[in-house]
Every structure is written in structure tokens, then in C-alpha cells.
Amino acid sequence: xxxxxxxxxxxxxxxxxxxxxxxxxxxxxxxxxxxxxxxxxxxxxxxxxxxxxxxxxxxxxxxxxxxxxxxxxxxxxxxxxxxxxxxxxxxxxxxxxxxxxxxxxxxxxxxxxxxxxxxxxxxxxxxxxxxxxxxxxxxxxxxxxxxxxxxxxxxxxxxxxxxxxxxxxxxxxxxxxxxxxxxxxxxxxxxxxxxxxxxxxxxxxx
Amino acid sequence: xxxxxxxxxxxxxxxxxxxxxxxxxxxxxxxxxxxxxxxxxxxxxxxxxxxxxxxxxxxxxxxxxxxxxxxxxxxxxxxxx
Numbered sequence: 001x002x003x004x005x006x007x008x009x010x011x012x013x014x015x016x017x018x019x020x021x022x023x024x025x026x027x028x029x030x031x032x033x034x035x036x037x038x039x040x041x042x043x044x045x046x047x048x049x050x051x052x053x054x055x056x057x058x059x060x061x062x063x064x065x066x067x068x069x070x071x072x073x074x075x076x077x078x079x080x081x082x083x084x085x086x087x088x089x090x091x092x093x094x095x096x097x098x099x100x101x102x103x104x105x106x107x108x109x110x111x112x113x114x115x116x117x118x119x120x121x122x123x124x125x126x127x128x129x130x131x132x133x134x135x136x137x138x139x140x141x142x143x144x145x146x147x148x149x150x151x152x153x154x155x156x157x158x159x160x161x162x163x164x165x166x167x168x169x170x171x172x173x174x175x176x177x178x179x180x181x182x183x184x185x186x187x188x189x190x191x192x193x194x195x196x197x198x199x200x201x202x203x204x205x206x
Numbered sequence: 207x208x209x210x211x212x213x214x215x216x217x218x219x220x221x222x223x224x225x226x227x228x229x230x231x232x233x234x235x236x237x238x239x240x241x242x243x244x245x246x247x248x249x250x251x252x253x254x255x256x257x258x259x260x261x262x263x264x265x266x267x268x269x270x271x272x273x274x275x276x277x278x279x280x281x282x283x284x285x286x287x
Contacts (some may be wrong), residue, residue: 025277029274034264050269055272058280071249103215116209120241126252130259133252143260151223162257186217195251 010073017064022043029057030075042156042175043085043096049115052088056081077172082174098153098177100184103190108193124201139197142206146196150189158186209233225286227253 016024033053040049061081067076076126089095110168111120124132134140147155151174160171172182200206213236219225220233237244264270 020281022278022281023274024217025281026274030264033270034262037265047273050265056275057277061277061280063285072273083280104211105237108214109211112214114210116211118210122245122249126249127243130252130255131254134261140260143256144263147257158257159262162254163260163262183219183224187215190218190254190257191252193257194250197253197256198249201256 007072011069014064014067014069017060018062018067024133025057028073031058032077035074035160038156038159039078039081039151039163040077040085040172043082043089046139047087052081052084059084061163074164075166075174078164078166078170078174084174086176096153098151098181098185100181103184103187105188105195108191123198126197126201133197136192138204138206140199140201142195142196145206146192148181151193154185154189154192157182158189161186208236210236210243210246211241213240216244217247218254220247221251221254261280 010198013024013028017028036053036056037049041054043049044052044107056077060077063080067073071079111118113119134143140174147158150158157171157175160166161168162176166174168179168182171202177185196206213220213233216225216229216233218229223230225233237247
């Protein structure tokens with residue numbers, strides 16, 4: 001998913017954006033908007049998130065003139081979105097509320113007994129590689145469905161870390177969460193996908 | 207002593223190499239003795255690989271076009287201004 005332009009061509013893209021080249025903007029919009037939307041969805045409901053992403057692109061036209069390249073373009077854009085979302089939440093006196101206390105998904109937690117041993121252990125091994133598993137279109141669709149159903153905070157963290165390949169430090173900065181809370185979000189999201197794949201592999205049902 | 211549920215709680219940290227050396231050693235010792243946890247760690251790792259390898263749908267083209275339009279208007283205004 002990470003369509004971020006490679007480093008060598010990123011510099012050329014930035015220069016074209018600074019010159020106000022409309023086709024460069026079209027290219028950048030298609031390369032970076034999905035990540036920007038993932039950031040916005042962490043903070044805001046879907047329609048406000050899209051609006052913020054649109055507003056950010058307009059802001060970029062002026063802001064890109066001062067872009068110094070201390071971070072990559074992707075991280076810079078994601079930070080712009082995050083800051084704008086945080087300002088919006090502050091002005092509406094709202095905040096993102098997430099429960100970071102439970103490390104295990106309730107469905108997985110129930111599979112251990114009182115002695116903290118497996119009561120219902122994993123039922124099978126996922127032996128095939130990810131690429132082979134994803135050749136099954138139904139599994140791929142099921143993955144999309146379950147990713148969409150994740151709590152927004154978990155999904156955004158997962159998308160930025162796994163799909164957009166930000167470092168943990170960048171994700172923490174962009175989403176304004178501590179390193180330990182990011183670990184909780186990632187772990188909870190991965191467990192959901194583990195449970196989904198297990199059910200799918202066993203029954204073919206999504 | 208590290209139990210199966212304890213291991214499940216820190217499994218992503220183990221996969222990502224985020225555990226301290228003593229914690230990582232305790233996990234490895236447990237995995238040597240517990241086939242269920244070996245399956246769990248293997249499957250969680252496979253699930254993570256799946257998330258990374260998946261091709262995600264981009265935001266819809268209509269949204270992109272709305273952004274293009276706003277940028278075109280802003281660029282035009284900037285040239286005039």
C-alpha cells in the first residue's frame with residue numbers, strides 16, 4: 001500500500017510541488033492521501049477526516065515552500081494532518097479516548113484458564129506464506145472487512161506502522177501516543193487479524 | 207515463571223524485537239517447552255506478515271478528484287495573488 005515515492009524521485013517531486021506543478025500535485029495526492037486519511041481517522045470521524053485531508057493539501061501549497069527535508073515528505077504530510085486534527089479537537093474541547101489497559105483481545109483472553117495456560121490453544125498452524133495466503137481473494141476480502149471493523153485508533157496505528165512503514169517513533173509523534181501505548185494498539189490489532197485468519201482457515205467463513 | 211497468557215500479552219513485542227534480553231530469553235525458554243505458544247507466535251507473525259503484504263484499497267477516485275479540484279483552485283488563486 002505504501003506508494004510513497006522513492007527517495008531519489010521524492011526530491012524531484014518536492015521541487016515540482018514548490019513550483020506549483022498541477023500534475024505533481026495529482027501524483028502526490030494519489031501517493032500520500034491514503035496515509036493522510038489513516039492519520040485523520042485516528043482523531044476524527046470519517047467525513048471530518050476527509051475534509052481535513054482536503055484542507056491540508058491546500059495548506060501544503062504554501063507550506064511546501066518552507067519544506068527543509070528534515071523528515072521525508074510522507075512524515076511531514078502526516079504531521080501536518082495530525083496537527084490540524086489536534087487543533088480541531090482542541091477547539092471542540094474533545095480528545096481521543098482509548099483504553100490501553102487490556103493487552104489481550106477479550107476473545108483471546110477467554111482461551112486461557114485460571115492458571116494462565118491455554119484452555120483453547122491455536123487450532124492450526126498458518127504454514128503458508130503471506131503471499132500465498134493472499135492469493136485467496138476471499139481471504140483478502142475478509143482481511144479488508146476485519147481491518148475496517150477495527151477501532152479507529154488501532155487501525156490507524158496498524159496502517160501507519162505496517163502498511164506505511166513508519167518507525168515507531170514517527171507513529172508515536174504523529175498519533176501523539178506513548179511508545180508503550182502504541183505497542184498496545186498494534187498488539188490488539190494484530191490479535192484481531194490472527195483470530196480472523198484462524199476462523200477463516202478453519203471454516204472458510206469470514 | 208512466564209505462563210502462556212503472559213507470553214500472549216507480550217507476543218508482538220517479542221516478534222518486533224522490543225523485549226529486554228532477560229524477557230526475550232524467558233520467552234525463548236517457554237517456547238522450547240510449549241508447542242501451543244510456538245503455534246501462537248508463528249500464527250501471530252504470519253498474521254503480521256499478511257497485514258504487511260496486503261494490497262490496500264486507495265481512497266476512492268472521487269475523493270482524489272475533489273482534492274485535485276481544490277488544489278487547482280488554490281494554485282490559480284496563488285498565481286493571481
